[in-house]
Amino acid sequence: MLDQFFTAIHLDAAHLVAGVLTAFYAGNRFATPRTLRSETTRVQYYSSYVTYVVSCIGLLMFLSWVLAHKPALLNILYAPGPIPEELKSLDAPLVAALILTTLLPSVPILRDIDGAMLRFFHRMGAIPLGAVRWAQRINMTQLTISDRLVSDTKFYIANSTLLPDSLAAQLQPDFTLDSVRFRFTRCLALYVALSNLPGWTGYSADFPEEKAAFEKKMSSFFAQSVAFFTLTTQLAQRQLEPATDPVDQFRSYALDAYEDIRLMLARVLLYSCNSDGEVAHHFAEIGFSIQRPSLIRLPLNLLSFDFAGVVVLFVIVTVSLAVGDLGKALAIGMLVAINQSIAAVCALAPKQLWNFADYRSAKERPILSYLISGACTLTITLPISFGFYLIRTHFPLDEVHPTLPFTAQAKWLLLPTVLSIALAFACDDAIEADHEPWWLRWAESAGLAALMGLSGFLVMSWLNQPTSHQPTVQQHLLLIPCLLSASIGALFGATIPHWYRKTMRGAAVDIVKIAVQPSRDKIAPAV
Structure with missing residues (x-):
């Protein structure tokens, strides 16, 4: 009786260790690279994450049962060559856990199954296309730059070391009055709105490399904007029209910067929001005319x-x-x-x-x-x-x-x-x-x-x-x-x-x- 009790404890410990190892490695596979977290909302990410991990544990249970009843199957699964004696002496749950963790690259069949599962659950969680889709969606949506956002932008210019105070006179929230200045205003205003988002600080702390690359692009665009408007002001004082090439070139810079800002906005909001409805709410607050999807909470x-x-x-x-x-x-x-x-x-x-x-x-x-x-x-x-x-x-x-x-x-x-x-x-x-x-x-x-x-x-x-x-x-x-x-x-x-x-x-x-x-x-x- 006592032997059966200790045997049961040993088997339960083997199952527990195998489950923990499988869940840990599966979670790491799902979350690699780390930037995947900023491609979809919290609910979508963690629901797909948990479902994938649970599915891997289910695969572990199935593989443990198969190896316990058909140990010879290990000879077929293990591709590198002879099975090490240490592996043969382990319990079936631990062997299955090793196959699904450290030995997974050496097991072609299970490696392909796990890869298909991972791709499937990534797609279910809108990874990695969630941010790109949101960026494309707001690109087709009208943006209204409110007076409050213009005021916040002027305040940012007044306290910025990169932008001169004279740049505040170039702000134009109406596209029909001046398309060139509107594109500049749109980029700068959205950059200010992005900097004021509650989730920007957390995103910057978790993804410092992404933030540094984005800030470098924005600094380059601001420098080009200062140079362009300085030249435009000088030409206006001399009553000369700016050449077509510099205007077209600045237009290209502004559109590229707008694309970068849209994508970063989508990533920061997806990183900090629980649902698409919450993301749409923040975009609407910024000024995008976007319809908020209906959110049905579980009853x-x-x-x-x-x-x-x-x-x-x-x-x-x-x-x-x-x-x-x-x-x-x-x-x-x-x-x-x-x-x-x-x-x-x-x-x-x-x-x-x-x-x-x-x-x-x-x-x-x-x-x-x-x-x-x-x-x-x-x-x-x-x-x-x-x-x-x-x-x-x-x-x-x-x-x-x-x-x-x-x-x-x-x-x-x-x-x-x-x-x-x-x-x-x-x-x-x-x-x-x-x-x-x-x-x-x-x-x-x-x-x-x-x-x-x-x-x-x-x-x-x-x-x-x-x-x-x-x-x-x-x-x-x-x-x-x-x-x-x-x-x-x-x-x-x-x-x-x-x-x-x-x-x-x-x-x-x-x-x-x-x-x-x-x-x-x-x-x-x-x-």
Whole structure:
């Protein structure tokens, strides 16, 4: 008994060390180079970061299981040559961790799989194109240089060691009056606005090389501006027109500087903001006529209600129909509720994080995003379920019936995976209609109940094979997981899709009101 206890502790320590090593190396791979952090928002970056790390841990668990049952596979994976004896003597989790960390470049198959995963999650987090897209977006947007921004620019000139005081007379916020001076004013005003951003200090501290290169470009542009306007002033005093070549050359300098400033603005705002809506808000404050995307926050109250509903359903059904233990039913019900709540979050989050997952942007059902929701659900719930399995093996809830192997228990993860895909699909039903049919909510609830009930039946049939690690389940007990799964599907189907569509329609109405009101304010004085 004591030997088994120490063996279990040794295996758990091996799993823990392997998981920590894999997570550390995976995080470093995702965050290399460091400048990737400034290419997307916090939420997009860290959600993609965590999902990639969790996916690597899931790959670690799969590889550990394979090596534990098929040790000869290591001869195929390890490319450099003979396997070192030290590697053979390690536990399967540690061997798998070494393959996914320091030995990864020497394992072509897994190296390619990891590279594909890394590229996929980088694209999901808008890395590294997030800042470039924002810079292009504001380039196509009208900029209004407000009087306050002009005042801040004059104050900057008065306190600058690079710019003479006479340069304040060259500021022109209206393009129609003087295009040359407007381009200079635009660059200088946006540079001042960038310097006043709250996130500029933190960005400069984290990326000093990027800041130094940007400041060097701006110093060069300011020197060229001083020289150009000095020459222009001298020619004006002599009543001479400036030559065409210097004007065209200065125009090119101003446009290049404007491109650099736009890109730096996008990087600083993405670095310091949580969402695209917050980035758009800051751009609008600067003076860009940009429409703010609607931000739909996750329904924590609704998820809490569904979570409690799943626990209550699980306890009632298992205790009343299966005559089970209340403590065991409550513990397993909590795990089931966590997994189903994760499925709902993974169904909603991609629609807010990635444009291609939003039906309104794609103008068609984003089938790929539905599959991504299911894959994210599986990769997140797999480690959580494995941790619960380790707890149950050391603190068994039922001394009579032994705990099933994790490979058998993991089959239940089919349920939250299917639920996530189904919820993501249902959220897009009649999404562009002004009003949804009264029967849609209940039809979705019934449809998800049937789908989840069928999934529960398939999992039970899968587990109830002759090769299963448990005795054959009585036929009437097969109805219990089907009934539970159907109840969970009905609960989530009646709440999550209806809430999402209702919230999206409310956000669309708010955007229309914001867009119409300024136009009325502008027209009223003229009338």
